[in-house]
Structure formats: structure tokens, C-alpha cells
Amino acid sequence: MTKADLQSPTxxxxxxNRDIPAALRALLADVFALYLKTKNFHWxxxxxxxxxxxxxxxxxxxxxxxxxxxxxxxxxKIGGTTLRSIGQIxxxxxxxxxxxxxxxPQDMLAELRxxxxxxxxxxxxxxxxxxxxxxxxxxxxxxxxxxETERRIWFLYETGRGGPNS
Numbered sequence: 001m002t003k004a005d006l007q008s009p010t011x012x013x014x015x016x017n018r019d020i021p022a023a024l025r026a027l028l029a030d031v032f033a034l035y036l037k038t039k040n041f042h043w044x045x046x047x048x049x050x051x052x053x054x055x056x057x058x059x060x061x062x063x064x065x066x067x068x069x070x071x072x073x074x075x076x077k078i079g080g081t082t083l084r085s086i087g088q089i090x091x092x093x094x095x096x097x098x099x100x101x102x103x104x105p106q107d108m109l110a111e112l113r114x115x116x117x118x119x120x121x122x123x124x125x126x127x128x129x130x131x132x133x134x135x136x137x138x139x140x141x142x143x144x145x146x147x148e149t150e151r152r153i154w155f156l157y158e159t160g161r162g163g164p165n166s
Contacts, residue, residue: 024138034064063148
């Protein structure tokens with residue numbers, strides 16, 4: 001079997017078909033990292049607000065995970081490749097892991113708020129790249145994800161108000 005070049009059915013051009021999927025791969029790595037961190041905090045949250053935080057973080061994790069397939073498939077649609085392994089995720093992610101044995105619930109909310117803000121900045125950078133190449137389809141997806149992410153930030157902020165890191 002020979003390695004066949006991926007062909008794009010789009011008219012975006014070779015540079016766009018190279019650069020946009022690369023940006024989407026890095027974004028996807030960040031989304032997976034944020035998903036796992038959100039689930040980690042969901043599993044390990046404790047304290048007087050356990051139920052509220054546990055449910056909020058589970059809802060947010062589901063929303064984050066829902067982005068993954070669309071990001072990967074968009075990269076493929078325009079002729080690129082996407083992530084293939086957890087190892088590749090760890091090499092490309094920009095959102096840092098948190099492997100601490102204990103994280104205060106208020107610190108969890110603050111850290112996730114910061115990570116979602118970072119994700120928003122990264123999505124805006126990818127959006128700018130899409131604008132340069134005239135990729136309105138990817139830009140449109142990003143606009144929806146930015147709005148969803150800003151909503152998560154808002155919920156994390158409001159939920160964490162009154163805590164030590166608000």
C-alpha cells in the first residue's frame with residue numbers, strides 16, 4: 001500500500017490546506033486537555049458546593065467534548081490530518097495539566113476560567129488565520145465555539161464569585 005496525498009475538495013488553496021489543519025490540530029489538543037482537566041475536577045471536587053460544582057463541571061465537559069469531532073472533521077474536510085494519539089495531544093497542547101492530589105474547589109473554578117479564556121484566545125487566532133485564507137466555514141464554527149466558551153467562562157466566574165480567587 002502506498003501513501004496517497006490527501007486531496008482537498010475545497011478551493012482554499014494549498015497553503016490554507018496546510019496551515020488551517022495545523023492550527024486546528026493544536027486547537028484540538030487544547031480542547032482535549034481542557035476536557036480532561038474539567039472531568040478531573042468534576043471527579044475530584046468536594047466540599048459544601050459539591051453537587052452544584054459536580055453537575056456544572058460535567059455539563060461543561062460534555063460541551064467541550066462535543067467540539068472534538070467537529071474540529072477533527074473540519075481539518076479532514078479541507079485536506080489535512082488530525083490528532084492520532086494521546087502522545088500527540090500532550091506534545092501539541094498549550095493548556096497545562098493539573099495532576100495535583102487536591103485542588104480547592106474555588107481554585108478549580110478559577111483555573112478552568114483561565115483555561116477557557118486561553119482557549120478563546122487560541123480560537124480567535126485560528127479565526128484570524130481563517131479570515132486570511134477566506135475559510136468562512138471554519139470561521140463560522142469558531143464563532144459558535146467562542147460564544148459557547150465565553151458562556152462557560154461567565155458561568156465559572158459567577159459560580160466562583162465570593163470565593164478567594166474571584
